[in-house]
Amino acid sequence: MIYFDNSATTKVDPGVLDTYQKVSNSVWGNPSSLHAMGEQAFHLLEQSRKQIADLLGAQPHEIFFTGGGTEGDNWVVKGTAIEKRQYGKHLITTAVEHPAIKNSMEQLAQLGFDITYLPVDDEGRISIQDLKDAIRPDTILVSVMAVNNEVGTIQPLLEVANVLKDYPKIHFHIDAVQGIGKGIQPLIMNNRVDFVTFSGHKFHAPRGVGFIYARTGRRIAPLLTGGGQEKNQRSSTENLPAITGMAKALRILLDDEEAKVQKQRQIKSMIYDHVQSFSKVVMFSKNQDNFAPHILCFAIKGVRGETIVHAFEQEDIFISTTSACSSKKQQASSTLTAMKVDSDISTSAIRISLDSANTMDEAREFNQTFDRLYKEFSKINGRS
Amino acid sequence: MEYTEIMVRYGELSTKGKNRKDFINRLGGNIRKTLKVFPEVEVHPNRDRTHVTLNGANSADVIGRLKKVFGIQNFSPSLKVERTMEDVQRGTLELLKDQLKAGMTFKVNTRRSDHDFEITTDVMNRDLGGFILDNFPGSIVQMKNPDITLRVEIRSNGIFLTSEIIQGAGGLPVGTAGKGMMMLSGGIDSPVAGYLGMKRGVDMEMVHFFSPPYTSEQALAKAKELTGKLAAYAGNVQFIQVPFTEIQETIKEKCPEGYLMTIQRRMMLRLVVALAKQRGGMAVFNGESLGQVASQTMESMAAINDVTNMPIIRPVVSMDKNEIIEIAKEIDTYDLSIMPFEDCCTIFAPPAPKTRPDIEKTRYYEKRIDVEGLLERSLAGVKIENVHAEQKFMNQDEDVFTELL
Numbered sequence: 113m114i115y116f117d118n119s120a121t122t123k124v125d126p127g128v129l130d131t132y133q134k135v136s137n138s139v140w141g142n143p144s145s146l147h148a149m150g151e152q153a154f155h156l157l158e159q160s161r162k163q164i165a166d167l168l169g170a171q172p173h174e175i176f177f178t179g180g181g182t183e184g185d186n187w188v189v190k191g192t193a194i195e196k197r198q199y200g201k202h203l204i205t206t207a208v209e210h211p212a213i214k215n216s217m218e219q220l221a222q223l224g225f226d227i228t229y230l231p232v233d234d235e236g237r238i239s240i241q242d243l244k245d246a247i248r249p250d251t252i253l254v255s256v257m258a259v260n261n262e263v264g265t266i267q268p269l270l271e272v273a274n275v276l277k278d279y280p281k282i283h284f285h286i287d288a289v290q291g292i293g294k295g296i297q298p299l300i301m302n303n304r305v306d307f308v309t310f311s312g313h314k315f316h317a318p319r320g321v322g323f324i325y326a327r328t329g330r331r332i333a334p335l336l337t338g339g340g341q342e343k344n345q346r347s348s349t350e351n352l353p354a355i356t357g358m359a360k361a362l363r364i365l366l367d368d369e370e371a372k373v374q375k376q377r378q379i380k381s382m383i384y385d386h387v388q389s390f391s392k393v394v395m396f397s398k399n400q401d402n403f404a405p406h407i408l409c410f411a412i413k414g415v416r417g418e419t420i421v422h423a424f425e426q427e428d429i430f431i432s433t434t435s436a437c438s439s440k441k442q443q444a445s446s447t448l449t450a451m452k453v454d455s456d457i458s459t460s461a462i463r464i465s466l467d468s469a470n471t472m473d474e475a476r477e478f479n480q481t482f483d484r485l486y487k488e489f490s491k492i493n494g495r496s
Numbered sequence: 497m498e499y500t501e502i503m504v505r506y507g508e509l510s511t512k513g514k515n516r517k518d519f520i521n522r523l524g525g526n527i528r529k530t531l532k533v534f535p536e537v538e539v540h541p542n543r544d545r546t547h548v549t550l551n552g553a554n555s556a557d558v559i560g561r562l563k564k565v566f567g568i569q570n571f572s573p574s575l576k577v578e579r580t581m582e583d584v585q586r587g588t589l590e591l592l593k594d595q596l597k598a599g600m601t602f603k604v605n606t607r608r609s610d611h612d613f614e615i616t617t618d619v620m621n622r623d624l625g626g627f628i629l630d631n632f633p634g635s636i637v638q639m640k641n642p643d644i645t646l647r648v649e650i651r652s653n654g655i656f657l658t659s660e661i662i663q664g665a666g667g668l669p670v671g672t673a674g675k676g677m678m679m680l681s682g683g684i685d686s687p688v689a690g691y692l693g694m695k696r697g698v699d700m701e702m703v704h705f706f707s708p709p710y711t712s713e714q715a716l717a718k719a720k721e722l723t724g725k726l727a728a729y730a731g732n733v734q735f736i737q738v739p740f741t742e743i744q745e746t747i748k749e750k751c752p753e754g755y756l757m758t759i760q761r762r763m764m765l766r767l768v769v770a771l772a773k774q775r776g777g778m779a780v781f782n783g784e785s786l787g788q789v790a791s792q793t794m795e796s797m798a799a800i801n802d803v804t805n806m807p808i809i810r811p812v813v814s815m816d817k818n819e820i821i822e823i824a825k826e827i828d829t830y831d832l833s834i835m836p837f838e839d840c841c842t843i844f845a846p847p848a849p850k851t852r853p854d855i856e857k858t859r860y861y862e863k864r865i866d867v868e869g870l871l872e873r874s875l876a877g878v879k880i881e882n883v884h885a886e887q888k889f890m891n892q893d894e895d896v897f898t899e900l901l
Contacts, residue, residue: 131900151714155891156900163901173831360901 114429114474118314119261119290119407119465125316125364128357132318135353143350144341157350160359167366168301170325176342177355180322181289181311183335185212185255187346188285188307188324191332192253193220199281200250204228206238206267207450208260213287214446217255226250235398236265236451243275253283258291258300262434262447262463264397264407266296273304283307283330289314289322293365294404295373306330312354317361321354372468377405379466382475383482384408390486394457396448406467409434409448411460415489420462423488427481432463497594499555499573502562503658504546507569507666515672520546523567523669529731530561530885559662564728566695567672568664572647576654579613584620585627587657588646595659598634601642608650620648668697670730675699676809677772679764679782682719682837685812686783687726687829688820692811693781694729701775702726702733702883703768705740715837717889724887725829732884738767739877743870750864757849759862761800766871769804771878779807785820786813795852802855832890 115123124132135156141149143157158172165172178184193203203220205213207229217227228246230238238256247254254276256267269286276284285307288300293315300308308325312318326332326345338347384399387410396409412420417433424431434445448458464478506523524541527548531537534553539546550558555573562571577587596602606620615623624646625637649656676698678690694700704719720735727733743763751759768780784792801808812820824830888894 134900148713152893155893156897159891159894159897160901356900363901 114470114477116464116466116470116474116478117430117432118467118470119463120432121313121319122316122467123469124313124318124357125361127364128317128361131360132353132357135356139352139356143352144339153350153352156356157352160352160356163359164323164362167362168297168325170301171328173343174325174328176324176326176345177350178322178324178346179320179348179351180313181210181287181309182212184289184309184311184322184324185210185287186216187335188283188309188332189213189216189253189255190220190335192283192285192307193223193225194333195331196252196283200248200252201225202228202248202251203253203255204230204243204246204251205253205255206230206232206257208232208236208262208265208447209255209257210261210287210289211446213255213257232265232447232450234451235402236260236263236396236447237402238267240268240271240275243272247275247279247282251279251282253285255285255287257287257289258296259288259294259404259407260447261290261407262445262461263409263451264290264404265447266291266299266402266404268402269296269299269305270302273302276304283332285309290404290407292362293369293372294376294406295369296404297366297369301325307332312358312361315361315365317358318354321351321358323358373405375468376466376470379470379472379475380405380408380464382472383464383478386479387482392486392490394460396451396453396461406465408464408466409461411457411462412486412489413457413460415460415492417460417462420460420485420489423485424481427485429478429481432465434461434463497555497575497590500550500576501656502548502550502555502558502571502573504548504562504571504664505569506545506567507664516543519567519669519672522671523565526565526567526669526671526731527562530565530728531558532731534558561728562664563662564665565669566665566667566697566729567669569666570661570664572658572661574647574649574656574658576656579650579655581615581623584624584648584655584657587655588624588628589631591657591659592628592632592644592646596628596632596635596644598632599636600634600644601636601638602628602644602646603637603639603642604628604646604648606648606650610650610652612652613650615650620650624648665695665729667695670694670697671699673697673699674779675701675772675775675777676779676781677768677775677777678702679768679780680704680719680722681783682715682722682833683783684817684824684830684833685785685788685820687722687827687833688823689781689783689811690726691729691823691827691829693809694726698779698781700726700730700733700781701736701771701777703736703738703771705738705764705767707739707741707744710741710744711838714890717892718832718835718837720881720883720889721887722829722832723883724885724889725827725832727883727887728885729827730885732882735881735883736771737879737881738771739874740764743874746865746870751861753846754848754850755853755858755861756846758796758799758853758858759865761796762803762858762862763867763870765800765808766803766867767874769806770871770875772806779809780804781809781811783812784810785815785817788817793851796850799853799855799858802858835890 139153139156141153143154161175162172165175221227230242283306286305287309289311306327311322334345336347341347387393388395392413394411444455444458520541528539536551537553538549575587577583604621604625606617608617647658678700680686680702702723706716723733723735747759
């Protein structure tokens, strides 16, 4: 079995699962309880928080645990809107964001907020001039993803940070769900960013847990109000086994990150170099530094993405049509649409997404399978 | 960047005439104590400077610890290289690669205590300056106030390169002012007061009152962990825990509510003074700040102070809360201090304490309790513990948790 759908989700690391189980068995008090069991759980929670902060070069009080990437995105977008509504009602984002951002923005638009979606070029990247032109006196948020989940484009985060240095009141949010552990931490944790969203299950932690970074002094309104956990910013009894597991998963992810990134880049290159030579293949991801090392998106003209996915599945190779979120809805990829790719071609797109557990042998096997399937597709696709 | 030795410069003590030698020896001892975890490190205290030879110890860790030693004005980590131009150049590259950025200015300042060395001061300045210009594009030579001064000291045993001056903690070496007893509650003010006392050279012992079951083990652990934070400035600190339950219960039972707090404080002070006398302490330190709470009016201070003529030093007496908080954050006690555990000051706090207690009335009500007997029984239950720098008490499972993480 070859699993090339790591941007959809990853397998929980066995060591992480072990931690999850041990914590569930032995540190199961409520961190808010006054007694020793609560106290112990509280210390484990804070030690996990500190480990995550240290790994990211942040302060422990800048880390807030969430239920995952979607919650983090919703929180920063809507929390900013609520917190800063008397200062302005204009939010800027890109045309290629994950639905967790896009649909939060749409909800705000219905409540009277004004949203600007920055267009992207044929590589899926925004232009800094467009950003400068979009900023208004009433702009309260600029939200940009680090790595596009469908194509792998890395956005010019440092340039955005540089522009926003002149606008200290605007919240700058980066959705780093696809970006963590991919060799671009200095771009993400830059010295201007205010909020960053992370999701545990994208790096071998369990589902249902994530965290945001929130720079000291920057405030957003809570979405979950209640018992006052997470310094009153995110009420809900802390999911301690998952949080501890996530802290461990992050440590493992960032351990020797450079070598792991290099490995993924090599695998991506090997597949990239192979498939791009076929006449009906259209590449959307590029094999260059401003693309993530783990995402490869391309189309075989005339064959629906869904067909390709299932054909590979027959061979025990798991890939995806662009994002997992949109794949079951049979919609054209929103990123490719924003890149002005014709819908005839974008409905043929597939995505390979890698992880450091993948190997060059798997890439070789993929390429061989690709050759075979390509020939078969050519039969049904002979006329075009 | 791994340095090979560190040159430590003294501050105020350079001016302290005949006591100078004591100060230098004490500082040398304190440096040794704080660097004890690195057995390979050598410390050589001299009249003007102390030389610390690292012998392979991690320089970033050593620097971190030296920053907390009182009595150090500043220090310069340096790199020892062989006495050839190639080695000097290699060392210079290593030293400046993270410091000298494009657009920054620098100069080379050579001193030659070994006059037999073949390269003269001027030639070294010029040649090494040229080398730096070639290897750091965009750097600029500037003689007056450059961003970086590279000092090259040519000695008979090697050449020493230095480019950074790191500010020390200032103050006076801990121990040079004698011993003091700190009344450590667990709040924000008392650790800061303790820190400030230590900065003036006081060898501080922490006295903490605990009243089980009214106060929890966690509150005690918190006070100990705060002591660990302060111990970073002295190597280690004695933590003295004094049982206070019986005294509090007795006062509560026999004295009028308005005077509970004042009489409690008088009992605490008597206990601290008794401990000071036992242990060679010369003064009592506390975290009182004028006007902050009811016990901290001048009338109240007078009524409490009435029980002793030992000096009571209040380092934060005239500071605003914000100023105190700022220092607490700097010395990393703030986050601990704000953890919400009941301490013995809050647990029996009456709803309306007298802000202007009358000394005569205080003495009168106090006669209702057996002061001597209470003191004796409390002192018999005192426990003393040696607390190391950064020792942890709150999170007993830290090592177990580290395994899980």
